[in-house]
Amino acid sequence: MNAKTAATEGAAPADKPRVRDRILDAACDLFYRHGIRxxxxxxxxxxxxxxxxSFYRSFPSKDDLVAEYLTDQEREYWARWDETIAPYADDPRRQVEALVASDIDLAWLRAKAIEGCKCKTSRGCALGNAAVEIPEDNERLGEIVHEYKTEIRRRLRKLAREMGARExxxxxxxxxxLREGGYYTRLTFPENSGPIAAIVKAARALIAAHVD
Known part of the structure; x- marks a missing residue:
């Protein structure tokens, strides 16, 4: 779940990640595994x-680091979204099905673990988790999460409109x-052993009820 640099074992000192990058990488891993607070x-x-x-030279405050963490997670998510729907251009129904199927696909999580993240199982949505921890009066961090979730909602509504849904x-x-709930069932039912195993069928039933 990190913004890992290209540094590899045995690399020359000049190729080692900057202190700021190391701090962000460590925070991405620790925040996701243990929570921000x-x-x-x-x-x-x-x-x-x-x-x-060195920390405070790189990030004036912990909130500055948390903001960078949330933004980094958001960038990763949209990159994965675009990659997932790309094979189904002009077919919004297949795009939605692919997005839902990706929610139970552990291949992406394993790939991130190989890149260096110590968290080898899903802990749910990083920004959703953060929303629970961010104080109500922290408008800066709250707005990052709100805008992210709002954009997910906008994109799903757009796909529903493009597939000709009645509502x-x-x-x-x-x-x-459905997707938000699916993420969090993985916390109590590991390795897709719980309700998320039925998410694709549930999504297809929802679509059929609104489109067919």
Whole structure:
């Protein structure tokens, strides 16, 4: 789940990741595994192999780092979204089915683990998890999550409209609820052993009810 650099084992010192990149990489891993509030600056600096002085030279505050983490996770998600729907251009129904199917596809998670992330199982949506922890008065971080979720909703409603749904906004919202719920069943039912195993059939039934 990290924004990993291209540094490899045995690379020359000049090729090693910058301190700022190491801090962000460590934070991405720790925040996703343990939560934002549970992870302090000391733990992040230690994991990154640096110190608090270097931390604050790279990020003026923990909130600045959290904002970067959330933005990084969002970029990764949209890249995966685009990659998932690309093979089904001009077929919104297949695009939605592919997106839903990707929610139970562990291949992507395994690929991220190979890149260096220590979290080899899904902990749900990183930004959704953050929403639970962000205080109500932290408008900066709250807005990042709100805009991200709003864009997911907009895209699903658009796909529902393009497939000719009778009530596209209702279908789009229903698909979003299905996917959001699916993420969090993985916390209690690991390795896709719970309700998420039925998510593709459920999505197809929703689509059929609104389109066919």
């Amino acid at each position: 549970a992870v302090g600056v000391d733990a992040i600096a230690s994991e990154a192999g640096t110190n608090k002085m 596209p906004d209702v279908l789009g919202d229903a698909l979003m609820l």
